[in-house]
Ligand SMILES: O=C([O-])C(=O)C[C@H](O)[C@@H](O)C(=O)[O-]
């Protein structure tokens with residue numbers, strides 16, 4: 139007789155989907171974004187889904203950790219976390235997920251554990267007949283607000299026609315891009331990815347966005363491309379204009395030095411990306427907003443632990459994103475719906491993805507008025523579309539990429555490009 143919730147198999151499928159030439163401090167997005175799709179299958183045939191990074195090093199780690207979790211149950215996430223830590227004890231490197239220059243020092247074990255935990259919660263929810271949000275303490279909101287995530291970008295990948303967004307290399311281009319995204323999704327907050335042009339240009343862009351969207355909260359994130367001195371200048375220029383400034387300068391010490399004088403809260407997904415970073419950051423009041431991201435904070439429940447720590451220490455919480463598919467969006471939405479103090483509009487790269495390209499069956503995820511409606515069916519509320527999964531896996535096999543490398547791609551067109559931070 140099959141036992142309930144016992145893990146029989148773990149299937150990890152690398153996939154690739156089209157991406158646009160989005161610019162950032164380390165280079166430019168390649169034509170394909172990579173992800174891994176994780177299926178945990180139980181002895182009774184129930185399956186659960188997780189989604190994570192698609193770089194080859196990370197895939198190797200997922201495979202290594204997946205073996206020993208077979209035979210455990212989906213309820214024993216503590217034991218699954220322990221097997222992830224143990225299977226990676228000889229792995230001393232930190233990157234390997236494509237996040238170089240962004241989330242460089244996150245915990246490897248937490249990144250590997252995350253999609254397994256999400257898949258286990260998906261199964262727990264299916265077996266109990268409850269949505270994941272209820273396993274996380276219950277919804278405090280029925281829909282989760284996301285922000286319009288603007289990027290400076292080229293019109294299209296070099297040698298190809300312009301994509302549907304076209305170029306955004308100046309304030310007018312960004313305003314056009316913001317209108318297009320907001321018209322489609324209704325977002326009520328705007329984030330600009332900076333670190334691309336000299337700070338005065340990006341300050342001007344934010345001021346122009348303020349004029350074009352007087353009622354929407356704004357954020358600027360240069361991924362630590364500025365010195366402390368430059369950051370202080372920008373902070374002063376943007377006083378009363380941005381709701382927070384994200385990762386202006388590198389490291390906890392740099393953020394602490396900027397925070398002393400900044401008239402707005404500082405947010406991060408670079409200086410504080412693991413639990414061990416919290417004590418030194420709190421001691422120095424380096425950041426006032428932590429960008430949670432269950433993909434590197436160790437899943438949904440550990441993200442809620444982060445949320446509790448933030449509540450205790452008077453920090454606020456927002457959410458970071460990378461190029462992602464629907465399984466991640468569902469997990470992000472359940473988490474935010476059940477975490478009372480995650481109340482800034484969350485980041486998402488969703489607008490940059492082709493609408494018809496995903497691995498989940500259509501219809502489960504619904505946008506309304508800038509927010510994702512929290513699925514209420516059991517588990518995450520999304521199901522695999524196996525034909526689509528096969529297609530995106532074929533993309534992965536054919537695209538010739540095995541890791542995200544924005545810098546090398548950028549250097550094809552701009553050989554002297556440097557990803558060094560701080561730049562200005
Ligand atoms: O908030 C952030 O730092 C990000 O969203 C990191 C991402 O990797 C972003 O810079 C990107 O997609 O280029």
Ligand SMILES: [Mg+2]
Nearest residue numbers: 359384385407
């Ligand atoms: Mg950021």
